[in-house]
Amino acid sequence: MFSPEGPGLRELAVQALSSVEHGYDLLAPKFDHTPFRTSGAVLDATTRALTGLGPFARGLDLCCGTGAGMDVLRAVCARSVTGVDLSAGMLAEGRRREAAREAGAPGPRADWVRADARALPFGPVFDLAVSFGAFGHFLPRELPALFAQVHSVLRPGGRFAFPLGAPPPFSSPWYWALLGFDMAMRVRNALWRPPFVMYYRTFRLGDVLRALHGAGFATELRALPEFGRRPDGSPRGRLVLATRAAL
Structure with a gap:
């Protein structure tokens, strides 16, 4: 699962026994060499x-990590892109990657901001917000407040978009792997402090849509055809597209 440049077992164990923030600070230099980084296909x-x-002028990558989603924003936003994350280490790695890009390369200005996604330090200035692979770090009861924060930083008519894969079927090895991971994390958090919140099976589509509607968004689902369809005809991957009402 890991390249030779990725973290070793001891490093992962230290991270797992840390807080979410400190764990990602530790993992940041090697994060892009792990399967936790959002895949290029997604x-x-x-x-x-x-x-x-669009057109989109300003974009926000919520829980940006080292900045994989910032490249998505650069492709569709004309004026500026902003990454926000709680981990100073992940932001430092994102800035390092930014500096390594070819000098003078075309694209919007990029900013990196350390902040909690549950208390965003922005007004309603963004046309588009995206997020990739971060929602497992929030408990289901936190989603309404989290989505309300995103709603508050979007301009009227702004979009909040994120990919969401279909859950694996009961017969799939992935079902049992994810179930086992979540159970292990619950045991870890019951026995050890500080907690490390990361669950793969708590971000369910029905709950997500209800929380988005409660935050004031209108929603639609768009199939991502690149990932095909399940035997019942439903898409294996969707883009959740939530829109703040225009004035």
Whole structure:
């Protein structure tokens, strides 16, 4: 699962026994060499789905990590892109990646801001917000307040978009792997402090849509055709597209 440049077992164990913030500070230099980084296939599919929905001037990557989603924003936003994350280490790695980009390369200005996604330090200035792979760090009861924060930083008519994969079927090894991970995390958090909140099976589509509606969003689902369909015909991957009402 990990490349030779990725973290070792001891490093992962230290991270797992840390807080979410400190754990990601420790993991940041090697994060892009782990399977936890959002895959290029997901990023590319999201970019294609968002292309043509704009124009977008300013974009926000919520819980940006080292900045994989910032590349999606650069492709569809004309003026500026902003990444926000709680981990100073992940932001530092994102800035390092930004500096390594070719000098003078075209694209919008990029900003990196350390903040809690549950208390965003912005007014309603963004046309588009995205997020990739971060929602497992929030308990289901936190979603209404989290989505309300996103709603508050979007301009009227602004969009909040994120990919969401279909849950694996009961017969799939992935079902049992994710179930086992979540159970292990619950045991860890019952026995050890500080907690490390990361669950793969708590971000369910029905709950997500209800929380988005409660925050004031209108929602639609768009299939991501790159990932095909399940035997029942439903898409294996969707883009959740939530829109703040225009004035």
